[in-house]
Amino acid sequence: MTEDQVKQIVIDIITEIAPDEDTSDLKPEVNLREQMDLDSMDFLDIVMELRKQHNIEVPEEDYPKLASLDSCADYLTPKFNAK
Amino acid sequence: MPTPDLNGQHYEVVIIGAGMAGLAAGIRLALADKQVIILERHNASGGLNSFYSQAGRKFDVGLHAMTNYVPKGTKGTPLIKLLRQLRIPYDALDLCPQNGSRVVFPDCQLGFNNDFAYLESEVARAFPKQIDGFRALVEEVRTLDAFNLGAIPTSARQAVQRHINDPLLEDMLFCPVMYYGSAQEHDMDYGQFAIMFRSLFFEGFARPLEGVRVIIKLLQDKYRSLGGVRKMKCGIRQIHAVGDLASAVELESGDIITADQIISTAGAVETARLCDDQPTNAANDNIGQLSFTETITVLDKQPADFGWNDTIIFFNTRDRFRYARVENDMVDPTSGVICFPNNYQYGEGRQLEEGFLRVTAMANHDKWCALDEEAYLAQKAFWYEELQKVTLSLLPTPANGLTLDAQRLASDMFTPRTVRKYTGHLNGAIYGAPNKIKDGRTHLKNLYLAGTDQGFLGIVGAMLSGISMANFHVLQGD
Numbered sequence: 001m002t003e004d005q006v007k008q009i010v011i012d013i014i015t016e017i018a019p020d021e022d023t024s025d026l027k028p029e030v031n032l033r034e035q036m037d038l039d040s041m042d043f044l045d046i047v048m049e050l051r052k053q054h055n056i057e058v059p060e061e062d063y064p065k066l067a068s069l070d071s072c073a074d075y076l077t078p079k080f081n082a083k
Numbered sequence: 084m085p086t087p088d089l090n091g092q093h094y095e096v097v098i099i100g101a102g103m104a105g106l107a108a109g110i111r112l113a114l115a116d117k118q119v120i121i122l123e124r125h126n127a128s129g130g131l132n133s134f135y136s137q138a139g140r141k142f143d144v145g146l147h148a149m150t151n152y153v154p155k156g157t158k159g160t161p162l163i164k165l166l167r168q169l170r171i172p173y174d175a176l177d178l179c180p181q182n183g184s185r186v187v188f189p190d191c192q193l194g195f196n197n198d199f200a201y202l203e204s205e206v207a208r209a210f211p212k213q214i215d216g217f218r219a220l221v222e223e224v225r226t227l228d229a230f231n232l233g234a235i236p237t238s239a240r241q242a243v244q245r246h247i248n249d250p251l252l253e254d255m256l257f258c259p260v261m262y263y264g265s266a267q268e269h270d271m272d273y274g275q276f277a278i279m280f281r282s283l284f285f286e287g288f289a290r291p292l293e294g295v296r297v298i299i300k301l302l303q304d305k306y307r308s309l310g311g312v313r314k315m316k317c318g319i320r321q322i323h324a325v326g327d328l329a330s331a332v333e334l335e336s337g338d339i340i341t342a343d344q345i346i347s348t349a350g351a352v353e354t355a356r357l358c359d360d361q362p363t364n365a366a367n368d369n370i371g372q373l374s375f376t377e378t379i380t381v382l383d384k385q386p387a388d389f390g391w392n393d394t395i396i397f398f399n400t401r402d403r404f405r406y407a408r409v410e411n412d413m414v415d416p417t418s419g420v421i422c423f424p425n426n427y428q429y430g431e432g433r434q435l436e437e438g439f440l441r442v443t444a445m446a447n448h449d450k451w452c453a454l455d456e457e458a459y460l461a462q463k464a465f466w467y468e469e470l471q472k473v474t475l476s477l478l479p480t481p482a483n484g485l486t487l488d489a490q491r492l493a494s495d496m497f498t499p500r501t502v503r504k505y506t507g508h509l510n511g512a513i514y515g516a517p518n519k520i521k522d523g524r525t526h527l528k529n530l531y532l533a534g535t536d537q538g539f540l541g542i543v544g545a546m547l548s549g550i551s552m553a554n555f556h557v558l559q560g561d
Contacts, residue, residue: 018167020156037158041168044554048115060559 001080003073009054010046010072014038017045028069050076055083089314089338094120096557097332097340099319099357100348102130102506103542104534106302107549108346110169113309115558120340121311122332124318128303130348130506131513131535132542134296137495140437142379143295144497144505145513147395147422147441148288150263150279151543152178152197160286161543168550175301178289179427181394186255187477188399193255197287210252220246225285229277232521232555239276240269254404259283259397261406262420262443264540266371266514268407275519275538282541288394290427292435298542318507319349322530324360329530344557348534348549350508351516354525361526371512372408374499376446378470381493382438386423389438389481389490396421398477409447414466416473419444437492442470448499448510463496514540523552531556 011023014036021036032038043063050056056079058066065075096112098105101123112119127133133144151162155173166173183196191209195202203221207214220243228234240253247253260279265271291297306313318335322345331341347354355365386392399418409415422441425434446466454462471487499511508515519538523531533552534545 017170020167039164041164041550041554044558045114045168048558052116 001077003077006073006077006080007069010066010069010076013046013049013053014042017049018042026069028073031067032069033067054080056080089317089334089336089340091339091341092120093341094118094312095343096120096553097122097342097345098348099332099345099354100130100534101125101128101303101313101315102348102534103132103298103302103545104348104537104549104552105130105346106299106306107165107169107546108348108533108553109306109311109313109549110302110309111550111553112557113306113311114170117557119311121306121313122317122319122334122340123313123315124335124507125505126315128313128315129295129299131502131508132295132299132545133505134294134299138493140381140493141294141296142495143424145295147420147424147443148181148290149178149298149542150282150286150288151541152180152287152289154180161282161547162286165543165546165550168554169302169305169546171301171305177291177293177297179292179429181288181290182392182426182428184259184288184395184397185393186258186397188251188255188258188404189402191251191255195284197289199285202284206252210249213247213249213252216246216248217252224277224280227274227277229274229281231274232523232551234274234521236272236274236518239271239273242273242276250403254399256280257406258399258404258418259395262397264514265406266373266512266519266535267517268372272519275540278544279540282543288427290424292427292429292433294424295542302546319357321359322347322354322357322527324358324527327526327528329358329527342529344529344531346531346533346549346552346556348532348545350534351518351520351532351536352509353507354530354532358525358527358530366516369516369518370509371515371517372510373406373514374408374446374448374502374511375443375513376414376451376466376470376496376498377441377443378467379495380440380442380471380487380491382440382487382490383492384485384490385434385438386425386440388483389485390479390483391423391481392426393421394423394426396477398473400473400477409445413447413450413462414469415445416466416469419470419473421474421477438490440474440487442474444470444473446499448503448512451498451500452503459498459500463498467494467496508535523548523556 047058095118098121186193193205321333323331352366420443424439502511515535533549537548539548
């Protein structure tokens with residue numbers, strides 16, 4: 001699993017939980033909350049879908065690591081590859 | 084009689100109550116693949132915002148208007164957030180905006196609708212010396228961190244008086260906010276005021292054509308489709324506590340269901356009294372003091388045929404608006420709410436088949452519950468007429484000679500006794516306990532409150548409450 005694939009998985013999840021958000025032109029280094037109308041409840045859902053769809057656990061103290069697509073890729077790619 | 088399919092069952096989460104808060108919490112937990120069961124004492128969902136049928140007609144129990152209305156595509160508002168959290172599409176709610184509403188006091192009226200600019204222009208017209216203060220108040224309300232679950236309550240009256248020094252304008256703003264609604268007499272928490280002010284005035288009113296059952300059925304269907312279990316006519320007799328944890332619920336039938344966590348929407352005081360480690364008079368100082376009566380009149384003409392186009396009228400006929408428990412009589416007809424469910428923009432070719440007029444006023448729970456059956460019916464008949472009279476005194480006389488009496492097809496009326504009977508909420512207090520438990524915590528570590536007594540009011544508020552408490556206490560840090 002490459003970092004780009006992981007970023008796409010995160011984008012797909014966002015599209016699922018927030019279908020009214022425009023995910024077409026996201027800057028990977030910019031915080032997701034600055035580019036879209038996402039709040040802490042939405043991030044809870046991203047974590048929920050990572051668990052449901054991919055069996056990946058994200059503990060509460062690691063939620064800030066999902067701030068941008070780049071940080072998601074840094075944090076999640078090893079978890080995907082450890083499965 | 085314990086039933087084999089319930090007795091001895093274990094669920095990760097038990098939810099007490101299939102009202103708006105319970106159903107919304109259930110959906111969130113089912114989305115997260117939790118094993119969840121919703122237990123409801125009544126045979127219908129909806130709780131304080133339920134529905135029923137009588138003589139072939141459909142009625143809503145509480146719905147005048149769904150507040151927090153915003154058009155599709157609006158971002159960041161409570162309604163949009165909850166639709167996203169519940170994975171329900173906006174169009175499924177069939178939200179039709181109001182025509183327009185009024186606050187009617189002796190010698191002064193303020194109109195408002197789903198466009199805030201209209202209310203602002205009305206305040207400028209009726210209270211030109213207060214308009215700057217009004218704008219400052221609006222700005223403060225807009226930016227307040229009203230949903231802060233840890234905030235200490237402060238006086239809304241004092242906060243408003245920092246900006247507005249005309250008591251009439253102050254009262255005219257508090258009247259709709261309190262009726263929609265406040266569990267406290269005379270004053271309310273400023274955070275609560277801000278939440279309600281936004282939901283009524285910055286956002287607005289809407290109603291599905293078929294009424295509240297549209298919303299309830301949507302929530303039920305979503306919950307079921309996610310594998311959630313819901314059992315009706317399953318009232319709770321006790322919550323068993325072991326140390327500082329809730330271990331199980333015992334139903335009226337004797338069935339015992341164990342749970343890792345429990346979310347109760349029965350009310351703060353009601354829930355405390357269900358716990359077997361609490362005295363039967365627990366939380367006596369937090370019982371809701373405000374209860375209401377409401378008349379429903381069915382007409383063979385549309386309200387517009389009478390010349391009545393308002394959606395909601397918030398009225399007061401006293402010198403000084405009084406929002407407090409009724410002391411000396413069965414009903415206080417000097418203030419209340421008049422609602423015409425027909426007067427929403429349902430769209431081309433869509434309207435309610437019959438005309439409806441709903442009139443709400445405060446009522447004394449103890450006096451109503453003390454009546455024997457014959458006296459109860461007699462008092463209902465008397466106060467029904469009194470509330471129709473008040474309404475007619477506030478509305479323009481129909482130019483075409485139509486009268487309520489001549490056009491009436493049917494009527495119904497609920498009293499505090501009705502609310503108490505169907506929802507179990509003490510004193511029939513629709514807005515619940517005066518002191519809200521914003522973080523939803525109880526004396527037991529795994530028992531949480533959601534719904535009216537957690538503090539978010541109204542249909543949208545209740546759903547958000549269920550969502551927030553499920554997210555915060557069960558799903559987060561999972």
